[in-house]
Amino acid sequence: MSNIAILGITGRAGSRIATELLQRDHTVTGIARNTAKAEAKAGLSLQQADATQLDALVPLLRGHDAVISSTHFAGGIDAASAIAAAKKAGVPRLLVVGGAGSLEVAPGKALVDTPEFPAIYKTEALAGRAFLEALRAEKELDWTFISPSAFFEPGERTGSYRLGVNQLLADANGKSWISMEDYAIAMADEIENPEHPHQRFTVGY
Numbered sequence: 001m002s003n004i005a006i007l008g009i010t011g012r013a014g015s016r017i018a019t020e021l022l023q024r025d026h027t028v029t030g031i032a033r034n035t036a037k038a039e040a041k042a043g044l045s046l047q048q049a050d051a052t053q054l055d056a057l058v059p060l061l062r063g064h065d066a067v068i069s070s071t072h073f074a075g076g077i078d079a080a081s082a083i084a085a086a087k088k089a090g091v092p093r094l095l096v097v098g099g100a101g102s103l104e105v106a107p108g109k110a111l112v113d114t115p116e117f118p119a120i121y122k123t124e125a126l127a128g129r130a131f132l133e134a135l136r137a138e139k140e141l142d143w144t145f146i147s148p149s150a151f152f153e154p155g156e157r158t159g160s161y162r163l164g165v166n167q168l169l170a171d172a173n174g175k176s177w178i179s180m181e182d183y184a185i186a187m188a189d190e191i192e193n194p195e196h197p198h199q200r201f202t203v204g205y
Contacts, residue, residue, distance in 0.1 A: 002065040002191060005029045005091070007051045007077060010037040012154055013097045013180050014070035018044060020184035024192070031060055051077040054085050061089035066191055070097040073127035079134030083141055093194075094135075095187065098147035100176070101125025102132055103168040103202055111150065111168055132200055144196045146187055148178050149204035155179030161186050161203050169204030178204045 004021055008014040009030025015038065018028050022043045030038055035046040049056045051071055061067055067089075069082050077085075086094045101112030101121070111117060112125040135143050149169050161182045162169065170176040186203040190196060 001025045001027065003027045003029070003063065004191065005031060005061050005064045005067040006070060007031050007057075007067065007082075008070035008072075008097075009046065010034065011070055011072075013152075013183065014068070015039070016154070016180045016184045017068060017070060017097070017187050020181075020188045021191070024188055026188075026191075029060065029064065031057070051085075052081065054081060054088070057085050058088045061085060061091050064089070064091050066093035066095060067091050068095045068097065068187065072124060073099065073131050074124045079131045079138075083135075083138055083143070086141055092142055093191075094141055094143045095190065096131065096135070096143070096145045097183075097187070098132065098145045098200065098202075099125050099128035100147055100150045100152065100168060100202070102129040102200075103147055103164075104166050105168050135200075136198075139198075142194075142197050144190060144194070144198075145200040146183075146190065146196075147200060147202040148180075148183050149176040149202065151175070151177035152180065152183065153177075155181060157181035157185070159185060161205065164202040164204065166200065166202070169202055171205045176204060 010032040029045045035048045047060045
């Protein structure tokens with residue numbers, strides 16, 4: 001089993017990814033600015049730190065097989081810092097909870113660039129796209145950026161999902177969605193069976 005660090009353990013996605021990994025008998029270190037918000041669980045070690053502060057973060061990452069960044073892109077750790085922290089700590093893999101905004105809805109046209117994209121989410125989506133672009137320039141560290149579908153909310157763990165690459169996925173009714181619980185399964189599956197090194201892929205129904 002692997003030893004995984006999660007940045008943003010108290011967030012909605014990070015906490016569900018931790019739950020999935022712990023159910024599979026992985027060991028998890030959860031890192032957040034305020035770990036009091038995290039639920040104590042067997043196999044989970046909590047460490048309080050600001051992920052944007054490399055001097056504090058690097059020692060906490062040492063000895064892990066992978067680090068998952070599930071913080072917000074706007075105001076959270078940026079790609080350069082995440083890459084630097086993983087490298088300095090000797091962590092071989094970086095996995096990122098991505099956004100849907102950079103996914104294509106038509107050739108060469110991203111979801112975030114459509115008129116219908118909600119203005120309230122635009123800053124975060126653009127920061128997510130910049131994060132992905134920075135990762136794509138990284139040739140040494142083994143990274144994977146996993147974009148959810150457009151609607152990404154807590155829900156049911158069905159155990160079912162499908163994968164795409166750079167195009168937004170939608171179901172038969174045109175709805176683009178994935179529960180955070182099923183997204184967590186896809187993240188854990190990628191950790192256990194790496195199939196997308198140096199790639200972005202997307203998860204949806």
